[in-house]
Amino acid sequence: MKNTILIMFLVSCFVFSAQEKIEIEKGDFQPSYKSLQNYQCPDWFRDAKFGIIAHYGPQCAPEYGDWYAKKMYEQYDKHLRAGKSYNYHFKNYGHPSEFGFKDVINTWKAEKWDPEALVKLYKKAGAKYFIAMANHHDNFDMYNSKYQEWNSVNMGPKKDLIAGWKKAAINHGLRFGVSNHSSHAWHWYQRAYAYDVDGPMKGVRYDGFATKKDGKGKWWEGYDPQELYPGNHFAPPAGFETKEEMDNWFKTNDSWFETIPPKDNGYALKWFLRCKDLVDKYKPDILYFDDYGLPLEQYGLSMASHFYNSNKKWHNGKLEGVINAKHMDSVKRKSVVLDIERKKSNLLDLVPWQTDDCIGDWHYRKNQNYKSVGYVIKNLVDIVSKNGNLLLSIPIKSDGSLDAYEIQFLKDLGHWFDVFGEAIYNTRPWHIYGEGKEEKNTTTTMAADGEIKQKKAKPLSVDDVRFTTKDGTLFAFVLGKPKGVINIKALGLKPELSSRIQSVKQVGVKQKVKWKQLDNMLVIEAPKYVVSEYTTAFKITFKD
Secondary structure, X not given: OHHHHHHHHHHHHHHHHHHHOOOOOOOOOOOOHHHHOOOOOOHHXXXXXXXXXXXXXXXXXXXXXXXXXXXXXOOEOOOOOEOHHHHHHHHHOOOOOOOOHHHHHOOOOOOOOOHHHHHHHHHHOOOOEEEEEEEOOOOOEOOOOOOOOOEOOOOOOOOOHHHHHHHHHHHOOOEEEEEEOHHHHHHHHHHHHOEEOOOOOEOOEOHHHOOHHHHOOXXXXXXXXXXXXXXXXXXXXXXXXXXXXXXXXXXXXXXXXXXXXXXXXXXXXXXXXXXXXXXHHHOOOEEEEEEEOOOOOHHHHHHHXXXXXXXXXXXXXXXXXXXXXXXXXXXXXXXXXXXXXXXXXXXXXXXXXXXXXXXXXXXXXXXXXXXXXXXXXXXXXXXXXXXXXXXXXXXXXXXXXXXXXXXXXXXXHHHHHHHXXXXXXXXXXXXXXXXXXXXXXXXXXXXXXXEEEHHHOOOOOOOOEEEEEEOOEEEEEEOOOOOOEEEEHHHOOOOOOOOOEEEEEEOOOOOOOOEEEOOOOEEEEOOOOOOOOOOEEEEEEEOO
């Protein structure tokens, strides 16, 4: 009992002394939401409109899609069916007790990874900023990490991916950012501490309990798996006999936690030190958190304060930094740029925001059914019309290359931007975002109020019009290839929103446009020639 008390005392002293050593850059921003509310989104981000993120890490190695490092430990999925990732892993690598995710890392070599060539493609595709994933929920750092020995310099590719990505982004004139997803690793990895409930390996614990001493003579000798997995927080007790018992255990104990872990073993502090190391080493202009708000309570607030103050220092007193976070209320949202993942907004937001999306799975999957370039383009226009940016992920194969579809996708997207970029970049929203079937044109100060899942959103079509403005010029996008006449009600002579029109020109085409402005609408004769089947845009000027 005395020994237990002594250990608890020493642990508390260690955590306290470590917290005392936390240092953040001094400046205008203090680690509180009250102070962080003074944040203003920089103009470069509002002007950019479109960025690309590389969701590239060891979970791409199996080329079996998202959340592999968790799903490979799920003998049965949440619907109590045989787990697809578990079965794939068992067939291709072996049982997770013998070949866990720590071993998958060693199969990932990124031998064809060429950041210069990839970022060059991204820029030609129209991107103005680029974000590289620094770590995912798998807790593996893709850089020369001072506080996480499980990183891409020590193992796997044995390369500093973040350094390579940043160099390429700077060389090609793109703003550079990093994404941090690791705050969730402590609960996300608890499946690695479970076991099979039936079959020949019934009851055998997976490799989550492996320790440093178990690595003797193995490729990971000298490394502690508990630094990766990272500790037992609610591992299921032994003795479960059915898949229902295992499923109910995780349903009861697991959640999408944003808080410091209960009985924290130093994980939250280590998260902060890792993130600070990432920011200080690579000096990004974007720090993307895959979190509902700033992660891990005071640690997240301290990180935001440090990043903003540091960013101002890097830019001679001008704040150029952007933090992305999700699901923030109207007060906390003032401290960051809100991101809504794989969703759309039905609102014109008065505050800048961002949607992040992927053309397939975030982590590469073989034989993936990808989204079409037309689908992405229409969504981009819709997002920009509502004061948002689009951050798009193009999945990267295990070896660091893109497949043929992805390369053509980027080329097609670039051709579209070559024509329509003037109506996207450096623009701002109009009084309303557009018109079409069942459009409400609500204006708000919080995009989260209007979040809608893509599958539930009304498909955008030629019946929809979206507006952007720049330097007194209005751009009207028809989201398709129009036929007959185009009627835009918001541009009639009578609505208060409009004025007498001076000229209407087709973007990207010199052909003269036939039009007339009536009291209740602007009528445009559908042009005979269009540049794109996805959008037709008109450049409209008004009389003084």
